[in-house]
Amino acid sequence: MRRCANLALWRIFVMVSMTVTLVGVAALLGVVLMRGLPALGPALLFGDVSPLAAMTGAVPVWDGIWPACAGTFALLMVALGLAVLPGIGCGIHLALFASPRTRVLLGLAVDLLAGVPSIVMGLFGFTLLLALRRTVAPDASTGLLLASVCLALLVLPVLVVTTRGALEALPAQLRLTGAALGLDTWGRLRHLLLPAAGRGILGGVLLAAGRAAEDTAVIMLTGVVASVGLPAGLGERFEALPFTIFYLSSQYRDAVELQRGFGAATVLLVLSLTLLAGAWLLQRVLERKWRGVLPVSHCQGTSEDIR
Amino acid sequence: MLRRWKGGVVTTVCALCAASVALALVAIFAFLCLFALPVFMDGQGFAVIAGDWKPATGSYGVLPMLQASMGVAGIALVLGFPLSLGICCGMNGLAPSGVGQMFRGLVRCLTAVPTVVYGFAALFLLVPLVREAAGRGTGLCWLTASLVLALLVVPTMVLVMEAGMGPTVERVRLTGAAMGLNRGQVMVHMVLPLCWRHMAGAAALGFGRAMGDTLLPLMLAGNAVQSPGSPLESVRTLTAHIALVLATDSRSGTYGSLFVAGCLLLLLNLAVQLVLRVLARSGAQFRGRT
Numbered sequence: 001m002r003r004c005a006n007l008a009l010w011r012i013f014v015m016v017s018m019t020v021t022l023v024g025v026a027a028l029l030g031v032v033l034m035r036g037l038p039a040l041g042p043a044l045l046f047g048d049v050s051p052l053a054a055m056t057g058a059v060p061v062w063d064g065i066w067p068a069c070a071g072t073f074a075l076l077m078v079a080l081g082l083a084v085l086p087g088i089g090c091g092i093h094l095a096l097f098a099s100p101r102t103r104v105l106l107g108l109a110v111d112l113l114a115g116v117p118s119i120v121m122g123l124f125g126f127t128l129l130l131a132l133r134r135t136v137a138p139d140a141s142t143g144l145l146l147a148s149v150c151l152a153l154l155v156l157p158v159l160v161v162t163t164r165g166a167l168e169a170l171p172a173q174l175r176l177t178g179a180a181l182g183l184d185t186w187g188r189l190r191h192l193l194l195p196a197a198g199r200g201i202l203g204g205v206l207l208a209a210g211r212a213a214e215d216t217a218v219i220m221l222t223g224v225v226a227s228v229g230l231p232a233g234l235g236e237r238f239e240a241l242p243f244t245i246f247y248l249s250s251q252y253r254d255a256v257e258l259q260r261g262f263g264a265a266t267v268l269l270v271l272s273l274t275l276l277a278g279a280w281l282l283q284r285v286l287e288r289k290w291r292g293v294l295p296v297s298h299c300q301g302t303s304e305d306i307r
Numbered sequence: 308m309l310r311r312w313k314g315g316v317v318t319t320v321c322a323l324c325a326a327s328v329a330l331a332l333v334a335i336f337a338f339l340c341l342f343a344l345p346v347f348m349d350g351q352g353f354a355v356i357a358g359d360w361k362p363a364t365g366s367y368g369v370l371p372m373l374q375a376s377m378g379v380a381g382i383a384l385v386l387g388f389p390l391s392l393g394i395c396c397g398m399n400g401l402a403p404s405g406v407g408q409m410f411r412g413l414v415r416c417l418t419a420v421p422t423v424v425y426g427f428a429a430l431f432l433l434v435p436l437v438r439e440a441a442g443r444g445t446g447l448c449w450l451t452a453s454l455v456l457a458l459l460v461v462p463t464m465v466l467v468m469e470a471g472m473g474p475t476v477e478r479v480r481l482t483g484a485a486m487g488l489n490r491g492q493v494m495v496h497m498v499l500p501l502c503w504r505h506m507a508g509a510a511a512l513g514f515g516r517a518m519g520d521t522l523l524p525l526m527l528a529g530n531a532v533q534s535p536g537s538p539l540e541s542v543r544t545l546t547a548h549i550a551l552v553l554a555t556d557s558r559s560g561t562y563g564s565l566f567v568a569g570c571l572l573l574l575l576n577l578a579v580q581l582v583l584r585v586l587a588r589s590g591a592q593f594r595g596r597t
Contacts, residue, residue, distance in 0.1 A: 007491050014401045017393025018410060024458050025417060028428040089324025097318055098325070108580065109329045115576040116335060117519030119546045123569045126553065127338045153331050160328065185314035214421030217521035217546070221553050242423045249427050249526060265424045276419035 029269070035259070036266030044263040045069065060229045063256075065264045067230050071238040072213055074231040075148055079212045080205065083152035083159055087208070088201060090156075091163025092189070114157035122221030125150035129222075142223035145234040150218045155208035162204025166197040166286065196289075203282035210275035214268065216242040226251070241268045336573060343570045346563035355567050360532045367564045371534045373571060375542035378535040379449055379524055380517035383456035387517075388510055390457065391464035398469060399476050399498065400490035417462040426526035429455045434527065441539045447529035450538040455527060456517045463516050464509040471505025472498055504586045511586075515579035519572060521546040545572055 046054040047063035054061045061067055094106055116124075125146050132140040174196060178188035194201075224243040231238040241264055248261035346355050358368025394414065398407040433454060438446030475498050483493035524530075529541025530551060543551070545568040552561050 007495060010396065010495050011401055011491065013389075014393045014397040017390040018397050018402065018406070021390050021394060021458070021461055022413075025413075025420075027432060028425055028455075028458070029420070031428045031432045032424055086324040086327045089321045090328045093321035093325040097321055102325075106325055106329060108584070109332045111580050111583075112576060113328065113332045113335075115515060115519070115580060117521070117546060117572050117576070119519070119521040119549050120339070120569045120572050121335070123549055123553075123565060124335045124338055127342050127566070130342070131338065153335070156328060156331065186317050187314075189317060210419050214419075214423070216421075216423045217550060220521075220550055242421060245423050245427050246522065246526070249430050261427065265427045268421050269424050272419045272421050273416060276416065280415065 032262060032265045032269060036262035036264075036269075039259045039263035040266065044260060044267075057230045062227065063260075065241065065244055065260060065267065067228070068239040068241045068244040068264065069267070071144075071224075071231045072241045074144060074238065075151065075219070075240055076209055076212055078144060078148035078234070079151035079155065080209060082148060083156050083208065084205060087156050087159025087204075088163045091160045091201075091204075092167065094160065095164045095167035096189075096193070110157050110160050113153070114161070116154075117217075118154055118215050119217040119221070121150050121154050122218040124153075125218070125222040141235070142221075142237065143233075143235045144223065144231055144238050147219045147222040147224065147238070150222050151212045151215060154215060154218055155211045158208040158211055159204050162207060163197075163201050166200025166204070166283075167193060169200070169286070170196050197286070199282040200286045203279040203286075206275045206279040206282070210272050210279070213275065214242055214272050216246055219243060220246075241271075339566055339569045339573060343563075343566035346567055349563070355564060356571070360564075362561060367561060369545065369548070369564050369568050369571070371532050372543055372545045372548045372568060375449070375528070375535050376518050376524075376544040376546070379452050379456065379528060379542065379544055380514050382449070382453035382538065383460060383517040384510060384514050386453065387457035387460045387464060387513060391461050391468060391509065391513070392506065394461070394465050395468040395472055396494055396499075398465075399472050400494045414462045414465045418466070422459060422520060422522045423526075425455055425459060426522050429523075429527055437539075444539060444541070445529065447527055447541055448539050449528060449535055449542045452524045452528035452542075452544075453538070455523050456520060459520065459523065460513040460516050464513040467509035467512055468502070468505050471502045471508075475501050504590045508583050508586050511579050511582045515576060518544075518575055519546065521550055525550050 042051055043064070045051070045061075045064050045066045047061050047066075049059045049061050049064070053059040054064070054066050090106070090110070094103060094110075098106060126142075128149075129140055129142060129146060170193060174192055175188065178192045183191065219240055220243060223237050224240050225237045226239070226244070226247045228237050228239055245261055245264045245268060248257055248264065252258045252261060355368055356373070357370050358366050360366070360368055360371050394410055396402075398410055400407075402410075429451065433451055434446040436446075437448065437451045437454075438444065441448075476494070479493060479497045479501070483497055488496065524542075524544040525547040528544065528547065530543045530547055531541040532543050532548075533540065535542045549565050549568050552565055
């Protein structure tokens with residue numbers, strides 16, 4: 001009897017915690033969406049400037065979030081460009097080549113890197129800049145490149161962990177197949193393992209992009225500004241969506257600017273969720289493909305793939 | 308010949324990538340320590356950590372910020388941990404399976420919600436509520452920041468707990484059924500006692516995440532430098548301190564405190580990872596014995 005009461009209490013506890021979380025999240029995101037969705041439209045992005053002129057940069061946009069979107073896009077491209085090769089390479093090394101000892105140490109390094117708070121990563125970028133100024137480049141300044149380097153470091157662990165996970169989730173028989181076919185290291189990677197794990201790795205890239213798109217603290221210390229127009233170059237300061245939201249939250253002057261803040265928050269929210277959904281779809285396909293596959297059938301499948 | 312050459316290149320490139328990741332970590336620790344070292348050597352010694360923040364008298368201790376960080380993250384953990392535990396139990400048999408499935412998807416979505424969006428929404432929704440409820444102040448206080456942080460760390464903690472509970476549920480299901488327990492009873496009497504390590508790990512990681520977050524304390528906690536007294540007072544965390552000082556101040560003493568704050572946050576990160584390793588190791592030994 002007491003046991004039953006105990007269990008009922010647990011069920012109530014579960015119900016309360018689920019409800020509280022759901023209500024909290026729904027209220028916060030609901031406010032953003034309810035006030036942000038009506039703001040969406042060309043005026044939010046470009047203000048009074050005609051879209052074509054704004055996109056080509058012919059006319060600067062001062063009352064729209066287009067420069068911030070372009071800045072975030074540039075930041076994402078440069079940061080991912082810097083992080084993708086080392087991240088995936090390190091993941092492959094951890095999954096396939098590393099000795100057990102290296103695996104433990106490198107695993108710790110990756111976890112530590114993942115735990116570095118983003119503001120500390122920004123501070124690291126700042127110290128890097130101070131060091132550069134004192135040594136080789138006296139007139140180095142904050143800008144797109146510095147911010148991208150720090151963001152790349154921030155998303156590196158995501159890439160390493162997903163690549164490693166995607167490779168280690170492959171059935172062991174697949175590696176044996178490679179060896180049995182007489183393929184060397186390169187052949188196994190190129191023809192068997194990477195094609196099989198490719199979607200998982202790509203999903204990791206999307207997750208990393210989402211992480212890079214939302215981070216505010218890093219870029220705050222490394223070169224983002226509230227109003228500068230389209231990103232002009234690697235050494236130049238830039239605008240970015242998350243910082244625009246942060247800036248507008250405290251510095252808005254009228255209802256229109258506040259509305260723009262809600263619009264920007266909605267755009268960033270939708271962008272983040274879209275990237276997550278993409279990653280999730282890719283990884284689900286990968287899981288489906290290898291779930292309960294008989295060793296024989298997938299050996300046949302892969303050997304056909306090679307031909 | 309060419310093939311062997313290619314294989315060698317691939318393994319070398321991968322090893323180099325791995326080395327670069329390790330190098331990046333070493334560089335981060337080294338740079339911050341190098342910049343923090345002169346502050347310690349500058350005659351202030353450990354006063355930069357344990358001292359008070361009184362720039363007028365040349366005292367740049369970060370103690371109030373450290374206390375504030377601990378306080379904000381502590382309350383966030385106290386509020387967020389039960390929520391996570393409840394959700395995780397619900398996903399593993401204490402709630403209807405449809406609800407559990409829905410929460411699985413929801414928790415994954417929540418990991419992607421940008422922090423700044425939470426902060427922005429809370430500024431216009433929660434801050435007025437807290438202001439009304441408190442009857443004084445601006446509503447920008449310790450409590451407000453902790454409330455939203457609690458929500459922010461829930462997905463992190465749920466995912467860590469679930470990583471332990473999911474497989475455990477699978478493992479003990481038959482045993483439980485043989486003893487005549489239903490899914491809920493299996494959860495409460497078998498899975499929870501077996502999974503305390505994962506819960507402790509989730510708490511450690513959630514605390515680290517809450518202490519490392521910048522935007523929510525910066526936007527919601529008010530940022531007045533003082534030792535936290537009541538939850539309705541304005542406080543400034545270590546992370547917010549770094550962001551604020553770099554944006555506004557440039558006196559050397561305040562600059563030095565930044566690197567000290569950065570080092571403290573790195574040490575916290577190190578401590579969290581060590582706790583997780585110790586828990587994982589003891590868990591492995593435990594499983595080895597049974």
